[in-house]
Amino acid sequence: MKTVIHWFRRDLRVSDNVALAEAARRAENVIPVFIFEDAFRTGPDVGAARLAFLLQSVEALRKNLAELGHTLVVRCGKSEEILPALAQETGAQCVFANKRYEPYAPRRDERITGALLKIGVGFELFKDAVVWEEQEILTQAGKPYTVFTPYSKAWKARAMPPPKPRFKTSNIQHPTPNTQSDALPATPGECGHPLTQQIPAGGERAALELLRKFMARPVYEYGTSRNFPAVAGGSNLSPHLRAGTIGIRTVLAALKKARDKAAGAEAIKSCETFLNELIWREFYAQVLHNFPHVTKGAFRPEYDRLQWSDNQEHFAAWCAGRTGYPIVDAAMRCLNATGTMHNRLRMIVAMFLTKDLLINWQWGERYFMKQLVDGDLAANNGGWQWSAGTGTDAAPYFRIFNPVSQAEKFDAGGNFVRRWIPELKDFPDDLIQQPWENPLLLAKSKYAPRIVLHEEQRGKCLAMFKAVKG
Ligand SMILES: Cc1cc2nc3c(=O)[nH]c(=O)nc-3n(C[C@H](O)[C@H](O)[C@H](O)COP(=O)(O)OP(=O)(O)OC[C@H]3O[C@@H](n4cnc5c(N)ncnc54)[C@H](O)[C@@H]3O)c2cc1C
Incomplete structure (x- = not known):
C-alpha cells in the first residue's frame, strides 16, 4: 500500500x-x-x-x-x-x-x-x-471462563508473543505530508474538568522507566510488598496499560527476563504473582466482552434484586473520606488527591461501601471511573463486582472485610493513614486505626466520628444478601 x-x-x-x-x-x-x-x-x-x-x-x-x-x-x-x-x-x-x-x-x-x-x-x-482475546481462551466446552484459576492455567499454557519492533523512520520511504492539525486542549480545565490532583506522569518514556525500575528489584518482593499501601510494592503501570503508553508484550518480555534471573523460590513466586495480576487484566477484559450485561448490573442476575441503601449522606462521606474509619478515609483522600489508589485499599473501600454502608456497587464503580487515572471499564467493573460479591469468581457475599483488622494487618503503625489524615497525627500507633477507642483525643482531633458501626452493618449486609439468596 x-x-x-x-x-x-x-x-x-x-x-x-x-x-x-x-x-x-x-x-x-x-x-x-x-x-x-x-x-x-x-x-x-x-x-x-x-x-x-x-x-x-x-x-x-x-x-x-x-x-x-x-x-x-x-x-x-x-x-x-x-x-x-x-x-x-x-x-x-x-x-x-x-x-x-x-x-x-x-x-x-x-x-x-x-x-x-x-x-x-x-x-x-x-x-x-491483550495477549489473548475474548474468544481465544475458552473452556473445553467452548464457553468463556468465569473462574480465574482455570483461565490463568489455560492462558499460561500458550506461547507468549514477543514485542513488536519499534516504529522507525527507515520504515517509511516518504515523509508525512504536511496535513493540518487542530490544537489539543492544553489542560483538562478547557474541557470543563478542573484538575486538582497530583497525578502520575504520562507518556511512553515514563512507562518504560517505571518498568525498568520495577523489574530491577521490586518484582522479586512483589508477592509480599504488594499488599502494603505505605510501601511502593506495585509496578504502578496501570495508567500506562490503560492508555497504551506501554505494550503488554514489552511488560511480559521484561518479566520473563527478570524471572530468568530470579534468585530463590520467593523471588520466582513473586514473578508468578505479578504475571497473575496481568492475567486478571485479560480475564476481566474477556468477561466484559463475553458478558456485556455486567456494565448494567450484577454478573449473577439474582443480585440485581438486592435492596441497597440510597443514603446520599453516607455516599458523600465515603467519597470525601469522612466515614470515621481511618483506612477508608485515607484511601479515598488519596484517590481524590492523586487519581490513584492501591489495590488493597480499593478492595477495602469497595467492601466498605457495599457491605458496611450497603450502597450499590455501581455508585462506587462510577465514582472510581471518574476519579481514577487508570479507570478501565473491565478491571473496574470486575473489581467492584468481586468486592460486592456479585461477580464472576467473586469474593463470596459473606466474606466481609473488617476495616480495622485489614488496616492493622496492612497498615500496622498507620504510616499510610498518617500521610492522608493529618487530624490523627497525635494518635499512638496502636489506636490510629480505631481512634474512637480514645473519645477525648478523637474529639480534640476534629476527625470525623464513625458514620456506621461495622459490627451492626455486617449483620444487616448478611440479611440483605440472604433475602435474595433464599
Ligand atoms: C474496586 C476495584 C476497582 C479497580 N479498578 C481498576 C481500574 O479501573 N483499572 C485498573 O487498571 N485496575 C483496577 N483495579 C485493579 C487493581 O487495583 C489495579 O490494577 C492496581 O491497583 C494498579 O496498580 P499497579 O499498576 O501497581 O498494579 P500491579 O500490582 O503492579 O499489577 C500489574 C498490572 O496488572 C493489572 N492488574 C493488577 N491487578 C488487577 C486486577 N485485580 N484486575 C485487573 N487488572 C489488574 C494492572 O494492569 C496492573 O497495572 C481495581 C480493583 C478493585 C478492587
Missing part, C-alpha cells in the same frame, strides 16, 4: 505497537493520527485525572514521533467524520488501528468501516492491548 493512516487510540506509543508496526511493514507512507473525541469533553466517566494523563501522553507521543521525523496529526471531533475526510485529504488507502474491547467499540468501528467503505478506503483492526 502506498499510504496508510495509523489511528492512535488506547495505544499511545511507538514501540511494541501491533497496528503501527504492521502499517510500517505494509505501507510506503504512514500518517500517524490522534483524534480527540467529543466524548473526552462530555463523557460521564471521564474525569480530570485521566484526561490530564491522556493529554500528557499524546504530547509525549507527538515528541517521540517528531524525533523519528514524523508529524502527529491531531484532529478534534467525531472519528467517523474525521477519518474519511483525512483519508481523502491524504490519499490514504486504508486506516489501521488497534482493537478496543469495550462493549460500545464494535458498533463504533462498524460505523467507521461503513463510512470509509463508501469512499473506497479500508479499515483494519489488530489485536494489541
Whole structure:
C-alpha cells in the first residue's frame, strides 16, 4: 500500500505497537493520527485525572514521533467524520488501528468501516492491548471462563508473543505530508474538568522507566510488598496499560527476563504473582466482552434484586473520606488527591461501601471511573463486582472485610493513614486505626466520628444478601 493512516487510540506509543508496526511493514507512507473525541469533553466517566494523563501522553507521543521525523496529526471531533475526510485529504488507502474491547467499540468501528467503505478506503483492526482475546481462551466446552484459576492455567499454557519492533523512520520511504492539525486542549480545565490532583506522569518514556525500575528489584518482593499501601510494592503501570503508553508484550518480555534471573523460590513466586495480576487484566477484559450485561448490573442476575441503601449522606462521606474509619478515609483522600489508589485499599473501600454502608456497587464503580487515572471499564467493573460479591469468581457475599483488622494487618503503625489524615497525627500507633477507642483525643482531633458501626452493618449486609439468596 502506498499510504496508510495509523489511528492512535488506547495505544499511545511507538514501540511494541501491533497496528503501527504492521502499517510500517505494509505501507510506503504512514500518517500517524490522534483524534480527540467529543466524548473526552462530555463523557460521564471521564474525569480530570485521566484526561490530564491522556493529554500528557499524546504530547509525549507527538515528541517521540517528531524525533523519528514524523508529524502527529491531531484532529478534534467525531472519528467517523474525521477519518474519511483525512483519508481523502491524504490519499490514504486504508486506516489501521488497534482493537478496543469495550462493549460500545464494535458498533463504533462498524460505523467507521461503513463510512470509509463508501469512499473506497479500508479499515483494519489488530489485536494489541491483550495477549489473548475474548474468544481465544475458552473452556473445553467452548464457553468463556468465569473462574480465574482455570483461565490463568489455560492462558499460561500458550506461547507468549514477543514485542513488536519499534516504529522507525527507515520504515517509511516518504515523509508525512504536511496535513493540518487542530490544537489539543492544553489542560483538562478547557474541557470543563478542573484538575486538582497530583497525578502520575504520562507518556511512553515514563512507562518504560517505571518498568525498568520495577523489574530491577521490586518484582522479586512483589508477592509480599504488594499488599502494603505505605510501601511502593506495585509496578504502578496501570495508567500506562490503560492508555497504551506501554505494550503488554514489552511488560511480559521484561518479566520473563527478570524471572530468568530470579534468585530463590520467593523471588520466582513473586514473578508468578505479578504475571497473575496481568492475567486478571485479560480475564476481566474477556468477561466484559463475553458478558456485556455486567456494565448494567450484577454478573449473577439474582443480585440485581438486592435492596441497597440510597443514603446520599453516607455516599458523600465515603467519597470525601469522612466515614470515621481511618483506612477508608485515607484511601479515598488519596484517590481524590492523586487519581490513584492501591489495590488493597480499593478492595477495602469497595467492601466498605457495599457491605458496611450497603450502597450499590455501581455508585462506587462510577465514582472510581471518574476519579481514577487508570479507570478501565473491565478491571473496574470486575473489581467492584468481586468486592460486592456479585461477580464472576467473586469474593463470596459473606466474606466481609473488617476495616480495622485489614488496616492493622496492612497498615500496622498507620504510616499510610498518617500521610492522608493529618487530624490523627497525635494518635499512638496502636489506636490510629480505631481512634474512637480514645473519645477525648478523637474529639480534640476534629476527625470525623464513625458514620456506621461495622459490627451492626455486617449483620444487616448478611440479611440483605440472604433475602435474595433464599
Ligand atoms: C474496586 C476495584 C476497582 C479497580 N479498578 C481498576 C481500574 O479501573 N483499572 C485498573 O487498571 N485496575 C483496577 N483495579 C485493579 C487493581 O487495583 C489495579 O490494577 C492496581 O491497583 C494498579 O496498580 P499497579 O499498576 O501497581 O498494579 P500491579 O500490582 O503492579 O499489577 C500489574 C498490572 O496488572 C493489572 N492488574 C493488577 N491487578 C488487577 C486486577 N485485580 N484486575 C485487573 N487488572 C489488574 C494492572 O494492569 C496492573 O497495572 C481495581 C480493583 C478493585 C478492587
